[in-house]
Amino acid sequence: MIKLEPNIEKASVQICCRCIYDERVNAITFDDEGVCNYCKQIDSLQNEYGTGIEKGNKGLEAIIQEVKKSGKGKKYDCVVGVSGGTDSSYMLYLALEWGLRPLAVHYDNTWNSAIATENIRKVLSALNVDLYTHVTDNKEADDIFKSFFKASVAEIEASTDLALAETMYRAASKYGVKYVFEGHSFITEGITPVGRNYFDGKYIKSIHKKYGTMPLKTYPLMTFSRFIYWAVFKRIKKIRPFWYIDYNKEEARAFLEKEYDWKYYGGHHLENRMTAFFHSYYMPKKFNTDFRNNTLSAKVRMGKMTREEAWKEYNLEPHLEEDLLEYFKKRLSLSNEEFDEIMNRPPKSWYEFPTYKKRFEKLRPLFFTLAKANLVPMSFYLKYCFPAKINK
Template sequence: MHVYPRLIPVLLLEGDRLVKTKGFEDPRYVGDPVNVISIFNDLEVDELVILDIGAAKSRVPARMELLNRIATEAFIPLAYGGGVETAAQAQAIIAAGFEKIIVNTALVTHTDAVREMVRALGSQAIVASLDVRGTDDGYVVHTGGGADAAAFTVDEWVALATDVGVGEILVTNIDHEGTREGIDLDLVRTVAATAAVPVIAHGGVGGRGDLVAPIEHAGASAVAAGTAFVMQSGRESVLINYPTRPQIDALFGHLFDGRGEPIAAQQFGLDLDAATSDEFLSSPDVCRRCIITSDVPGAAFDADGVCYYCHLHDSLDKQYPIGLESEKALDKFVAELKAAGRGKKYDCIMGVSGGTDSSYLAHLLVKKGVRPLAVHFDNTWNSPTATSNIFAVLDKLGVDLETYVVDNAEYDDIYRSFMLAGVKDIEAPTDIGFMGVLYRAAEKHGIRHIVEGHSFRTEGISPMGWLYMDGGYIKGVHKRFGTVPMKTYPNLDFTNFVKWSAFSRIQRTRPLYWIDYNKEAAKRFLADEYGWQWYGGHHLENRFTAFYHTYFLPTRFGINFRQIELSALVRSGQMDRRLAAAQFIEPRHGDPELIAMVKKRIGFDDAGFEHVMTMPKKDYTDYSTYKRRFELLRPFFWLMWKLDRVPKSFYVKFCIPRKKR
């Protein structure tokens, strides 16, 4: 096994926010530092650099409270740069849990202080940051976060850093930073030729090939990148990513006498004894065709013991039959997308999550010549698997991504509000936010088609009594229990919903309805074709969603959403009914680390969390919603369904009055 060069994500900090810049200017919010670091933890990065561009300009280091939080969250080596000018400041940051201090301005203006840092902490703990800009006369060294020119040539600066005794040099051409145009290899080569310490190349990494060039052709010992590890290339959209170990092996293996082993396809499936399900299936309270039980809202068994959801499946199956007819319908729809997109950059808006369905839908559309704009709603709870999958699939397909990142403190407050409300629907904000982002993207780009990666044959339909969502519900619950103003959350209010679905004529379509879509086959194909990874269960690609499905719903309400998906697979002939029952009755166990993360981020101590898990249960009917409006406008939304402006599932769940139990 080879020890390959280090690949180091660089996070730019401004205040308490992570930002993306170009040339260290025009900062753009990309997320919460603690959440992003937690994702990089799981991606097993070599180390992490945090450059505080605000502190670099103000000469005041970040608040120690923030640095303590960052260091506590990180399980990887951390380096911090920004406004550090004294040995005491450096020692305090190291004591907080950082391993290295990065100095830029201080090397020039407080040289003796940097020498003291080296004496106190050792050369290995001090990194000198060389920032330059190119001119007609050559490189000009800059300090103060790129704001001030310094009276040094590159050679003079390197000589000073070497004399002071720093352990490494971080080299950045500011003109390349954030551009994705590639690292300035001439600059790296110049520094590496004269420096007596390892050189880290930084600034301008675009594709994965840019990670190799500084090592192979310019003498760098490591490569650092900001934009490339936090953004997707197409539209500069937020997408945390990092190459896997096999991918790193493929990148650098030729530099070390041969490439590594190819990435193996992930194995799928569970080894369960289906015979244990016989007693469960013999109960009269279990549907005779799937595994829906009588306590599921709306189950309504007929005289033959078959549930309503089986009949709904059959209705949809007749509407979208598999075969030659469905192939023609899909081809006709593709033609409509291409016609609608004529003269535009994109044909449709496509929501992506990193899950199986949206990933396969991306493949399907692109292979049929459709030009989708992928849109992702980042609620700041993404798992590393989700971001890796989005990157892997979209990057290979060449699909542009537009990401909307909600303010993490605001979003956590919305989650907290729903938990305090005592209702089941604590994941409603994500579903509504995602749909709000899709409609806004369609309006922004003048696109009339939104395509969704959903299949009733593999996912089923969520019962009304298990999950209710609408924009009025989000607003009402947050108004009652929230404390952080809702400014960045993309709510879907009633007026905009009607405007976008009726008057803007934005259509929502689910193309997977027209194909013989097999979930397990799709997983294997995506793994083989794109290096896609399975995330362990339906809708578990998001951390809070995983908490919701594996712990919150089963523990507090006795609800197991696997029943819906497994029943759909049984109806579609993709799973044996006995095996589905065995998987359903297998106990679910919440991940203690995930539960601890939720408590920490949402702001509950042990007693507060115990309270929300045991408080009196409430229902969406206890709060303000749009449900009554949907029911009163039932004829209108029936027409919207027939015109493909809303899915049939929306009409059935939201517009038909709920029967009192």
């Protein structure tokens, strides 16, 4: 977002009195006391899942026993998505601590940082965990990224998130596993508003069809029918253990560094170079959107930062890797002139292209039932199954 006065008391926009979400955040509302609806959403989820208290611990323990029972006689009883980042690396360690037999699953969009690749190797080697990887052809991956860039939509990284989900489902199905573990925490990350953060298989296919130049042969596209197949017919459950327990990201990072010589990559979501471009340059420069407010607001809610400290940091320029822009241009065969021309085009939004969004909304009762049964993430239901209020 456009940076404002770093002194929170002098800022010219309304800011939540509990976090640093401000009036520019999509679909935000404030109650009479100045608390935003996203803080209330976190409170509601924390109460529902019993995060960090006996209710949550017992809930997760019951799930772990289900996983062990379901996995009897099988080589693996769960799959864990890994990226080389803090959350997924620590999740793998915890799975073993809980007595599970995880299969690590990685989707390689060919933009991994060297640090992330080495982190995955170190942790898996130390824990003696097998790895299932799907690697998309690098030219095909680049063609998808370039098509989103040319379309001037925000979700340039959407293909990676969806492909990882599809890859984890495929791995689980191949080995007869009924549980997928994801290292997401609404406490430490929040749930990103859907405004500039939408993706589904139809959206990816429609953008690529209009702006791409080569067929999708190796990319693991999750269509609506495949989504329903995995959730309803294969009954593969999505579990997010950090929603139940007291998870401290800083302690997890310190543990990984000490035990496995794991290396920090500089910031949340920066372990992949395309993701780093998205967070550090593309969204702030083209869409005046800075997703650091998610993590910073979470730290304020947890009492790890004051609102004043978080707001001041939020109004600093994001960290940008020295050669990242040149790497992006080279990978996507963009001249300086073409890159600048596309960056200066008027931004477009996901709702201007074909998506499954209306279908998700019509099937809201189905997805509520699936979310309560852990067959789709609750965050999917909350973000995708209600009419979107978009800031224009």
